[in-house]
Amino acid sequence: xxxxxxxxxxxxxxxxxxxxxxxxxxxxxxxxxxxxxxxxxxxxxxxxxxxxxxxxxxxxxxxxxxxxxxxxxxxxxxxxxxxxxxxxxxxxxxxxxxxxxxxxxxxxxxxxxxxxxxxxxxxxxxxxxxxxxxxxxxxxxxxxxxxxxxxxxxxxxxxxxxxxxxxxxxxxxxxxxxxxxxxxxxxxxxxxxxxxxxxxxxxxxxxxxxxxxxxxxxxxxxxxxxxxxxxxxxxxxxxxxxxxxxxxxxxxxxxxxxxxxxxxxxxxxxxxxxxxxxxxxxxxxxxxxxxxxxxxxxxxxxxxxxxxxxxxxxxxxxxxxxxxxxxxxxxxxxxxxxxxxxxxxxxxxxxxxxxxxxxxxxxxxxxxxxxxxxxxxxxxxxxxxxxxxxx
Amino acid sequence: xxxxxxxxxxxxxxxxxxxxxxxxxxxxxxxxxxxxxxxxxxxxxxxxxxxxxxxxxxxxxxxxxxxxxxxxxxxxxxxxxxxxxxxxxxxxxxxxxxxxxxxxxxxxxxxxxxxxxxxxxxxxxxxxxxxxxxxxxxxxxxxxxxxxxxxxxxxxxxxxxxxxxx
Numbered sequence: 017x018x019x020x021x022x023x024x025x026x027x028x029x030x031x032x033x034x035x036x037x038x039x040x041x042x043x044x045x046x047x048x049x050x051x052x053x054x055x056x057x058x059x060x061x062x063x064x065x066x067x068x069x070x071x072x073x074x075x076x077x078x079x080x081x082x083x084x085x086x087x088x089x090x091x092x093x094x095x096x097x098x099x100x101x102x103x104x105x106x107x108x109x110x111x112x113x114x115x116x117x118x119x120x121x122x123x124x125x126x127x128x129x130x131x132x133x134x135x136x137x138x139x140x141x142x143x144x145x146x147x148x149x150x151x152x153x154x155x156x157x158x159x160x161x162x163x164x165x166x167x168x169x170x171x172x173x174x175x176x177x178x179x180x181x182x183x184x185x186x187x188x189x190x191x192x193x194x195x196x197x198x199x200x201x202x203x204x205x206x207x208x209x210x211x212x213x214x215x216x217x218x219x220x221x222x223x224x225x226x227x228x229x230x231x232x233x234x235x236x237x238x239x240x241x242x243x244x245x246x247x248x249x250x251x252x253x254x255x256x257x258x259x260x261x262x263x264x265x266x267x268x269x270x271x272x273x274x275x276x277x278x279x280x281x282x283x284x285x286x287x288x289x290x291x292x293x294x295x296x297x298x299x300x301x302x303x304x305x306x307x308x309x310x311x312x313x314x315x316x317x318x319x320x321x322x323x324x325x326x327x328x329x330x331x332x333x334x335x336x337x338x339x340x341x342x343x344x345x346x347x348x349x350x351x352x353x354x355x356x357x358x359x360x361x362x363x364x365x366x367x368x369x370x371x372x373x374x375x376x377x378x379x380x381x382x383x384x385x386x387x388x389x390x391x392x393x394x395x396x397x398x399x400x401x402x403x404x405x406x407x
Numbered sequence: 408x409x410x411x412x413x414x415x416x417x418x419x420x421x422x423x424x425x426x427x428x429x430x431x432x433x434x435x436x437x438x439x440x441x442x443x444x445x446x447x448x449x450x451x452x453x454x455x456x457x458x459x460x461x462x463x464x465x466x467x468x469x470x471x472x473x474x475x476x477x478x479x480x481x482x483x484x485x486x487x488x489x490x491x492x493x494x495x496x497x498x499x500x501x502x503x504x505x506x507x508x509x510x511x512x513x514x515x516x517x518x519x520x521x522x523x524x525x526x527x528x529x530x531x532x533x534x535x536x537x538x539x540x541x542x543x544x545x546x547x548x549x550x551x552x553x554x555x556x557x558x559x560x561x562x563x564x565x566x567x568x569x570x571x572x573x
Binding site: 028031062082083084085086087090091094102103106109110153168169172173175176189190191402403 | 439440441444445447448451452453454480482483484485488514515517518519520521538539541
């Protein structure tokens with residue numbers, strides 16, 4: 017073990033004391049305290065939830081975060097612009113490419129360059145592919161939390177088709193780091209378009225298969241219908257976004273409502289909403305989203321414009337002074353970057369708005385009065401990623 | 408086992424026990440960050456199918472596991488939990504550190520909240536590099552660990568002293 021300074025020791029003791037206080041508050045109340053996590057399968061890694069129980073029903077639930085805090089906002093201050101995309105890839109690790117795009121768009125906004133149309137279209141295609149890679153795992157994961165293990169295997173199997181396509185273009189299965197200020201690193205490889213169309217066909221089959229396996233399943237419906245209902249006004253008050261908001265009946269999708277230069281308006285697709293707002297609605301809306309994403313990819317591949325993939329940008333990128341905010345509809349919800357530049361090689365300050373942080377903030381509200389097993393289904397259906405919460 | 412404790416284990420018996428141990432590893436999946444998904448793909452997906460190597464990826468708790476795979480970024484807040492769960496595992500226990508973050512901090516080498524390497528708190532047997540490593544890389548790490556278990560001197564191992572890497 018390396019030597020630690022007194023200051024570090026003090027910080028450690030303080031953090032432990034903060035955890036202890038949460039426990040103490042809970043323990044002074046009536047009832048039994050149950051600790052879930054930080055190592056618990058239902059928490060996707062390292063979220064910790066302290067649940068106060070009366071018999072089997074939950075009186076109060078308190079999420080404890082910070083187990084995956086990696087200090088992105090501070091690290092961006094000591095990186096240059098091309099290096100930042102490497103970092104922000106890893107915020108939402110299931111749909112990595114989608115994390116780069118808003119940051120690059122914000123930097124482009126400050127530099128007043130615009131990527132050529134072909135780059136914008138390929139960006140949109142990769143964005144939607146990462147959405148499929150993200151949500152297809154959710155579908156299997158949600159079924160796994162209800163107790164159906166088969167669906168998870170199918171999800172991992174069919175997810176590989178999309179990952180292969182992403183890898184063929186970018187060279188990385190997970191973290192592509194492919195987006196550049198002013199365009200993209202490379203053009204599409206030969207034969208990629210036909211392969212991707214075949215993969216999209218397989219993903220549509222996967223969605224049908226999941227509908228047969230999971231959505232129509234009686235046990236699944238009994239466990240999710242009417243459980244964890246979030247009304248539309250509560251969802252808006254907590255700042256939910258993405259499919260969690262749409263499943264509460266709010267018709268709101270940044271891809272349609274807020275043009276940022278990408279090619280979503282060139283395709284014909286639909287924003288699905290569900291009036292119920294329960295766990296089942298969140299699952300159902302996400303499956304429909306995968307279907308719509310495959311449609312978007314198919315249409316964009318058909319109409320892909322020719323031309324360059326890189327605009328004219330200087331070799332050493334210096335972003336002029338200014339501030340820019342760009343948000344896009346990421347797989348988990350609204351993700352935005354507020355970039356402040358002082359004209360240096362790297363940003364002066366970056367504020368990252370991620371969807372999962374707000375999505376999890378609704379847990380204490382929605383978990384009151386439910387049974388313990390339903391906590392797991394609610395957490396699974398809210399669908400957060402720890403890197404996206406803690407950053 | 409009296410034979411092992413007395414330090415007089417015949418060689419054929421050692422190799423028999425080692426062979427049985429190395430093909431029945433129960434691996435505890437400690438998914439921490441991005442690598443957890445690749446670990447899930449390696450251990451839980453039909454394409455990479457880890458069970459053909461004689462590894463069972465689904466122990467109910469660390470108390471039933473022989474091998475723990477730390478995959479992802481270890482933060483300072485997480486370290487007490489990691490040490491505690493490692494202590495709960497029964498001997499002989501092995502550790503795979505998967506991904507750059509668990510090896511040395513990775514892209515967060517200058518972050519204020521990230522522990523630079525899980526080997527600061529637990530002894531690591533196999534390091535799998537990559538960010539994240541491909542599932543095949545993790546499988547190779549497991550195969551390397553199995554080779555090492557096969558060559559192990561059990562008497563030496565049971566003394567409770569740290570294992571010397573050969």
